[in-house]
Amino acid sequence: MDAVIRTEGLTKTYGRRSRGVEDVNLEVNEGEVFGFLGPNGAGKTTTIRTLLNFLHPTGGRAEVFGMDSRRESVAIRERVGNLPGEFSLEDRMTGERLLRFFARLRGVEDLSYAHELAGRLGADLRRPMRRLSRGNKQKIGLILAMFHRPPLLILDEPTGGLDPLVQEEFLEIIAETKAEGRTIFFSSHVLSEVERVSDRVGIIRDGRLVTVETTDALVNKSFRHVSLTFAEPVDAGPFAALPGVEELKSDGANITFTLHDNLDEVVKLAAKGRLVGMDYERPSLEEIFLAYYVHEGEVEER
Amino acid sequence: MPLFAHVLRLQLRSVSLWGLALGLLNLITVASFPAVEDQSQVFNDLVESFPPEVRNLFGISEGTDLTTIEGFLAAQTFNFIAPLALAFFPILASASALAGAEERGAMDVLLGNPLPRWQLVVGNFLATAVSLLGILAILGLFTWAPAKLMDIDLSLGRTAEAVLNMWPLCVSLGSLAMLCSAVFHRRVLAVAIPGAVLVAMYFVNALGNTVEGLEDARPFTVFYHYGSAIENGVDWPSFVGVTLAALLLLLLAALAFNRRDIYT
Numbered sequence: 001m002d003a004v005i006r007t008e009g010l011t012k013t014y015g016r017r018s019r020g021v022e023d024v025n026l027e028v029n030e031g032e033v034f035g036f037l038g039p040n041g042a043g044k045t046t047t048i049r050t051l052l053n054f055l056h057p058t059g060g061r062a063e064v065f066g067m068d069s070r071r072e073s074v075a076i077r078e079r080v081g082n083l084p085g086e087f088s089l090e091d092r093m094t095g096e097r098l099l100r101f102f103a104r105l106r107g108v109e110d111l112s113y114a115h116e117l118a119g120r121l122g123a124d125l126r127r128p129m130r131r132l133s134r135g136n137k138q139k140i141g142l143i144l145a146m147f148h149r150p151p152l153l154i155l156d157e158p159t160g161g162l163d164p165l166v167q168e169e170f171l172e173i174i175a176e177t178k179a180e181g182r183t184i185f186f187s188s189h190v191l192s193e194v195e196r197v198s199d200r201v202g203i204i205r206d207g208r209l210v211t212v213e214t215t216d217a218l219v220n221k222s223f224r225h226v227s228l229t230f231a232e233p234v235d236a237g238p239f240a241a242l243p244g245v246e247e248l249k250s251d252g253a254n255i256t257f258t259l260h261d262n263l264d265e266v267v268k269l270a271a272k273g274r275l276v277g278m279d280y281e282r283p284s285l286e287e288i289f290l291a292y293y294v295h296e297g298e299v300e301e302r
Numbered sequence: 303m304p305l306f307a308h309v310l311r312l313q314l315r316s317v318s319l320w321g322l323a324l325g326l327l328n329l330i331t332v333a334s335f336p337a338v339e340d341q342s343q344v345f346n347d348l349v350e351s352f353p354p355e356v357r358n359l360f361g362i363s364e365g366t367d368l369t370t371i372e373g374f375l376a377a378q379t380f381n382f383i384a385p386l387a388l389a390f391f392p393i394l395a396s397a398s399a400l401a402g403a404e405e406r407g408a409m410d411v412l413l414g415n416p417l418p419r420w421q422l423v424v425g426n427f428l429a430t431a432v433s434l435l436g437i438l439a440i441l442g443l444f445t446w447a448p449a450k451l452m453d454i455d456l457s458l459g460r461t462a463e464a465v466l467n468m469w470p471l472c473v474s475l476g477s478l479a480m481l482c483s484a485v486f487h488r489r490v491l492a493v494a495i496p497g498a499v500l501v502a503m504y505f506v507n508a509l510g511n512t513v514e515g516l517e518d519a520r521p522f523t524v525f526y527h528y529g530s531a532i533e534n535g536v537d538w539p540s541f542v543g544v545t546l547a548a549l550l551l552l553l554l555a556a557l558a559f560n561r562r563d564i565y566t
Binding site: 056084 | 304305308312406407408409410411413414415416417418561563564565
């Protein structure tokens with residue numbers, strides 16, 4: 001698979017006080033959905049703006065479709081649909097007029113897909129922007145990013161302001177886009193949607209890319225929530241003493257904890273009592289994400 | 303071209319408002335001329351009694367005859383309030399085009415399209431320059447038509463020259479605003495700097511005749527090259543020179559905008 005996006009040591013600093021991103025090495029392959037995770041201020045938007053040449057890197061380089069992000073920016077943007085994280089549209093213009101303007105800029109004549117998207121997302125193209133709510137403006141932004149069927153979609157927080165039904169429709173559109181072999185790179189802090197549609201996930205923290213994994217691998221290799229219920233009260237001490245057991249809570253016959261890579265010993269210890277119930281749950285991507293933040297933070301503090 | 307048409311369309315309402323506002327000012331000026339004409343000698347004597355610094359500040363140059371419609375219009379609008387006010391149209395438009403769009407968060411939506419940055423600068427500039435011609439056309443109409451209706455002897459050609467003469471002056475200030483808009487990230491600076499330069503140039507040119515030390519600076523002001531087209535016709539070498547200066551500033555704006563970060 002060819003890399004559609006490739007960054008090597010990509011660094012963007014805004015002077016001494018503000019960090020931006022540092023030494024980001026990232027590859028996004030053709031046809032995949034890549035979720036770019038991080039809280040506000042982590043560097044997601046800076047990375048995206050550098051890819052599109054709104055920001056010039058202070059170190060390293062970025063390529064999109066094998067083209068240099070600085071020198072061949074216009075050619076890159078011909079093949080990219082972009083939804084910025086926070087944006088405003090001309091207040092007095094209707095969605096239809098904006099759409100026609102963008103179509104002229106791109107030399108697109110057929111707007112049937114744009115109108116199909118508007119119908120599916122419930123976007124009103126006839127009202128001026130100033131009369132639209134944030135969610136409805138977001139729909140127009142999504143249509144403007146996608147109407148020309150670009151081979152790469154770069155979407156910064158695409159579901160912000162959308163109601164749950166529209167979010168569902170949007171995720172459906174993303175799935176269809178992927179099925180057409182197109183690539184989607186999107187940032188989000190709504191982890192449930194990233195988990196649903198992403199093939200791979202990158203987590204960025206304080207400007208540094210801390211991990212890139214397939215979504216399944218990230219979830220599978222992380223901790224599990226374990227809940228044990230015994231027929232009679234048991235001593236929780238031996239469970240707490242096992243390596244990999246954390247955040248243990250005991251309530252007589254019930255013991256709950258998170259477990260890192262030591263299932264065998266837990267099962268053998270539990271079998272010594274009369275076990276009447278056991279839950280073994282994988283965490284949500286959100287919890288994994290938070291764990292990355294907490295653990296990385298602890299390491300730094302040490 | 304799509305960007306040019308887009309900006310032009312967005313500016314249509316502003317063109318009407320600016321044209322009507324300045325046009326009404328000229329309409330009132332022309333309408334009041336017959337009353338002034340009856341008291342022409344009193345007016346000329348009054349103006350003669352002013353110190354030259356004050357006469358220059360109000361756009362009344364040596365030889366301006368307030369008893370003619372051309373001299374009256376020169377003193378009341380064309381050499382004073384009209385260029386000073388109208389220059390703010392391209393200043394505001396240019397400040398809004400880059401720094402303003404960035405502040406509003408409208409820049410990355412637009413530049414997400416395959417649009418080179420220089421086209422954003424040039425497209426906005428050209429649309430503003432054409433819009434300015436629209437305002438000037440309305441202004442000219444509101445100057446010449448009432449004169450015609452009131453049987454005041456004002457030629458259409460001279461009126462056209464008078465309004466056209468404001469174009470390079472305004473465009474050059476618009477280019478300066480575009481440069482500030484390209485360099486700075488804040489709209490207020492892109493308005494304040496050219497606004498201050500405009501006023502400073504007016505004072506330097508007006509007082510340069512009489513205040514020692516300012517005389518040498520006058521050629522560097524746009525008003526020095528402005529002249530008084532309503533009285534003497536357009537000074538075409540100056541017209542072309544100021545237009546070329548505007549294009550130079552535009553080139554610098556395009557280069558600066560190409561080099562800088564958008565959003566920091």
